Amino acid sequence: MAEALVSTILEQITTIICEGALEEVRLLRGVKEDLRNLRDDLTSIRALLKDAEEKQISDEPVKLWLDRLKEESLDMEEALDEWRTVLLYRRTDGAEENASFLQRKVRVFLRCFSFHPVRYHGSARNIKEINGRLHKIAADKANYQLTSMPISKLPRQAESKSFIDESSLLGRDDVKNEIISHLLCETSKEEEGSPIQTISVVGIGGIGKTALAQLIYNDENVKQHFTCRVWTCVSDIFDESKVAKSIIVGLQGLDKLAILQLESVPLGALLEKICKSIEGKKYLLVLDDVWTEKDRDFEGLNATFKCGAPGSRILVTTRKSTVATIMGSSHTIQLNNLSREICWSIIRNIALREKDQRTREEFMPVGLKIAEKCKGLPLVAKTLGGLLRFKTGIQGWEHVLNNELWRMEIVHKDVYVPLLLSYYDLPSPVRQCFTYLAHHTKDMHFSSCDMISHWMAQGYLGFDDDDSPLELKGFEYFQCLEACCFFQDFVDHGEGLECKIHDLVHDFAFFLTRGEFMTLEIFKGNESSTMNRERTLRHLTVGVEKGLCFPEFIPNAEKLRSVVVYSNISDDCAAISEKAMCNLFNQATRLRLVDMDGYGGSTIPEEIRNLLHLRYLNLGVSRNLEKLPKALFRLHNLEQLYLNDCYNLERLPDEIGNLVNLKLLHTEGCNKLTCYPKEVVRLTRLTQLLGLIVRIDRDDPEEFSIGDLANLKKLLGSLCILMMF
Template identity: 70%
Template structure:
């Protein structure tokens, strides 16, 4: 996405202006002013990006606007890299200790050496042209009704407790495990209420499993009260408190509460009174906040219930589980290919005759592989295939890349976009770079951090390698906490050599965000050269050699 790249460019431009890197090109008319204008334009556009990135999901025109901005941002990055390269190799011997007049003369002569002035003029002209195009992009903000204070669009449909869960497959064992924890009467000393967390990436079925447990007959009989509260990404303690009251007292008694302005303290006292001496089950679905103070008042209130009360939390973040003080954390695993196929075919082959089903099943099984264990993908592809009647149409879906399919953008990538928006800006850039991963391949964390450093994503640390590594590890942990990366075989002594992997769907999502910036070429035996059928937006090339091949240097004659 453009927001992370624009933030990085602003940092580079600010550094160039502040550190006096313009000194050698001061004599080139308008360069300094062009850079300042470039910074102003980028700062203005950056304020609109949150609004634009939300609207692009449903507005193709805004998506095209962001694509234009992304392309210009990448051109700016190249121009600034070229500028820094020229400055890096400028001769400085003896200049620092010279007098002011000598220094000016040296800079004058150096600037007007033919080769150097040619390069400076080229860079300056490039920046001026980019600025002009950026002006046009900035002017389009009015046409697309982009604002710097976006009204947050509904990002996620509010979940409810309704549904019998009859269409959920493959979760029997984990359902039994969680219910056993919920019904167990023993608890830690002094604890009235215990918290159990279900953790997993978007689309893996956390909410569906919680709903299945919430409506289980044994659970219904065990608890005096059951409350379902969808928390979602913007945490509001008063709103959550009102939802809990509505669940405890019923909609009739709590009517009008949502529109009334009631002090938080009064809401908490009302909850405390309602759950006093009651054994309750509270489901907090889709919790994002990692700030333990957000639940400060509610956590005290939850202790007013009877012993044996339970809170069931669903979240994408391990850190939320720790902040909530969970006594049990269940990491939800992906489903098998056969289970994905059972979900997919139930939707896709509905009302098909047996002959048609038999003809399509072999292709369907291979399509189920593309789901990579995620029930949301299986449901989405099933709904998409429901209207595909011929074998050829199913084969087209099989041969399509997920990240290029519009139906996946709308239904599957939206949950991942929520996790992406939640990332700090510098980490977004690091995540996008992971699009160069090869699927089903593990990478040393130290190698990935080194690549981030080489790209300039880790900022400036005055050459201290230990600081680079610490910042890189922090970014990796941030990505792991949101299930974007899995770190395997972590050892505190050799942490930098741990393996990291990406789920295939997350990789497709990274490719979707980069939109052709990364090109992978596979070289097989007999290939004379790379085909390089790349898009204009390609900025990174990954070359993979088939097993047994190697790169040989051409011997000079």
């Protein structure tokens, strides 16, 4: 990860020097020499970073050295970004009224680089001081016996791909048939209103419980036997209302609006809805990944489940045998580890998928030794198969077998060592993208397009290149992670892939980032945080239940780079208050990504002007949002703006033309928006435009007209137009 960050900074420094930017603004004498020194130090460090990142797991001094390097590098990245932003203001704000604004901006900028620790927008540091600290870090590298290693490249993509979960097809036939037999077998003792028979599948993480349950859920005999089937993921944070809503959505197939309306329904009414939906029906309910060991958590649901017809069944997957007891399971199946031979079959089917039988037999001896390392876990076998798929010859496989990582004593060794092997085999920029998976909520699908958009906002994909758009590079990175079997449960909606990551892969990403990511769940009677305060908080995900609010103050938010708030809200409730948003924007001035899909306020506070680095802003489905502050349109770095389904938004300000770096604008579903301002013609970098409103009856001097599309030469396929007469 440090390697990718250093490479990005080197690219920025080179660009600034080559552009003659220092001479153009005439900021500080000697800074150009400082930047050249920084470039030399970072270049000497970069060659050693692959070795350092591998050694840090077992070598604490190396880890601390990398931590120092990363902290200083991130500060330098922010400083360089602000420098380029000042240049952007100079080049884009030609109006006389903006000249004084720029002059003030440059004066503040000069002060922040002259007198440490005075900060410009709370984040820039003195380049000279950073240069000195980085020079010391570069000199210290000699203390750690680091060696130069070749930089990993993107693997060649296979000619054909499959979304089939290989681990779910091998070694589980007997247990699958046993569970299906319990599900389909009905006895004369079952009566209306009696407890529903529950079958629990128990096993450690990565052993394939969910994959097995999916096979059973989609079995044709099971489909025909039950009148209705419902799948809901419970996960480690239990919320009875959330589980009830999930069951109702599965039973009734609700649309987005109906799901939103469901948020205001109290638990008692939700349980009544479930009861009516399953009354007299023979149903199958799968409760996947149950963690709670409290009897009372399922009291209401258990009473409701009795409303179904005799023969209904509940299938539970869990890591804890005590859960099976609490659920009153009539049958408990302990999922055993797979044999070495079956693990080898999984590895072989992934790594040697396109090879002939002779080659498979040639690799079998070393393959069986690697399969023994899997400890019977199909997730580990899949991961190793994805790694070995791109290793050349038996020598490459033996290198994996004999890697020193197997001898390390780390948390979850059986799973984390194989994941580490795959992780370190990735190119550095892709490793950086992988760690961002810690930002996504467990058990939730996410789209490849959304993931790539987030990577772009964080700068993980580098800088724009007309010959290779960042979106294309992001898709290549996504395919690389997919080839390593880090994703699962793919769904293709035509407009892009959706998938999930396994719980343990998520935990592994969290392990790698050591507290940089924080997940906060806020709902009635509980507040859970997976925050680790050992290191600086940089990414925050907050889930907010209806009727509750985002915290008014977030500790350690000064260096936050992204905030994602998810909540299903009604018209009279804002998931984040204006005061909380003001506090956030005043404190977290380094934010590059703000995703508040469903924000309930009527406007955005002027304090958004502090977010100088902002690249991505999602305010979609903010139904109360009526106007946008002009301060928003001073954020020249903004690249993606989502305003879709903001029903009450009446206009886009003329100042939208200041967003000269904007690449995506989404206003589809803004029913009160009747026109686009003429200034949209200045947004010449736009590649996606959804919900565009154009006049076709005339060339209007104030409103965007059909002829103005000629100015937007980079628009790609994603263009949705509403014609106005």
